[in-house]
Amino acid sequence: MTAALRLARQSAWVNFQEVAVNGFLLFAVVWQPLFVGVTTMYMLRHRADFDPMYVVVGTALSGIWSTLLFAGSGAISHERWTGTLELLAASPASFFVVIGGKLAGTTIFSLGSLVLAFGIGTVLFGYPVKIAEPGWLAVSLLLAVVALWATGMFFAPLAILWRTVGRFLLVLEYPVFALSGFLFPVLLLPNWIVPITNLLPPYWAAVAMHGAASGDLDLSGLLRAWFFLLLTGGVLLVIASRLFVEVLTRARRAGTLALS
Template identity: 30%
Template sequence: MSALLHQQWTCYKLQLKVLSTSAFEGFLAVLFPLMFATAALLVYRVRNDPDAMQYAGLGAAVMGMWTAQGVIASSLLTRERWAGTLELLVAAPVGLGRILVPTTMAMSTIGLYCVVATLAWERWVFDLRLEVASWPLFVAAVLMTALTLALVGYFLAVTAVRYRYSWALGAALEYPGWILCGFLIPVATLPVWVQPLSWAIPTTWGMAAVRSAADGGSPWADLAMCAATGAAYAVLAAWLGRRLADSARRHATLALT
């Protein structure tokens, strides 16, 4: 256990350093959320409704975590393939998940920065004073959302072991995810056949928990669903990673660029 924790912590620190000093990830994870939050708040401000601005402000803040995770996570192993190091990762004595999970956790840490930066942006630029009834529960909900998003990122990342163009999956899911997770549009207003897709994403429950904590409600049920769906993604990713790695070995596709 000590060796496992040491390996996870070392990998997390190194990946966080790489992400925080990368111009591409910095632009994508820091400036993009501010741009999208600005667009969303400009639209909602037309109504001159404080409740609508509160709803949009919270959604825009958490939306940055989705952007910081999805697009980058789906391209993690693709970049390793381009660098010629994917074979080494798959052949390493530790499982692929022990490499990917601390990496996606580092991305979620960048996502937490996006939340803080977006909240500050909303306060300074739009003079939006978000009302939060319970800050401890609010912080707990944000942290749970970040944790489960790292597990979703793990799931997205493992697909690149077998498929060369799976990096496009994250980009394709970014904007639909904004709708499905209820960042700016209530899930209850979506078509009935779409709502089960929203419930299958842990971020939907995390966003609901964030809003419940801010409004003074109880976020515990939403947090439990967020944790359960996140754990399901982790189990599925671990199984899928083994299957895809074996398939890549059989078809000799690890080195394809």
């Protein structure tokens, strides 16, 4: 294993131990999806075209999205608060790899939402788990998680470079939730919004996961969704890598790595 991968793995493990006892992220992973999942099940279950897997997948995505939005936008400022930002910045390790590893730890933690969402569907409401394409769902989940992690990586330097933007990021939770079609089809929204949704990795995550779980998408449809998942996530990751360099350069010029 190369040094960078080992560092990323260690960073993920360190952060996993920290977020596992973080009350706010526990709320994002457990309580918020529980509320979303249960209320949506009650709202939709009497409809003739009701598909419980749609709610399960949407609930899981909402938990993963919220966790990565909050953790990503606070990833660097959290290090500053704990006084470790200077130590990370003054170490020879790549700052991008360190924060990337840490956010990967949070991403793994956010998968608790998926387990919870299945629990809501099967245990709480007694629906059987019926996944049309389990293998494709696994691939979709993997790619969705990578793309959402990349989105979190994009938010991390953005929130530090432009603090006002950072504050606004926190209110993106519901708009992206709605624009991505986690629990309600995007087709319900006006047509002019569709191009915007196509730019969002969470949208393609929802398309791929819903499509694989319900079997509504054939392989070519899934391949298209996977391609755009990787493309949108990849673009954000490339921009993020530049912004990470900018964060450190600006902080070294302005002297803002420490709190004091």
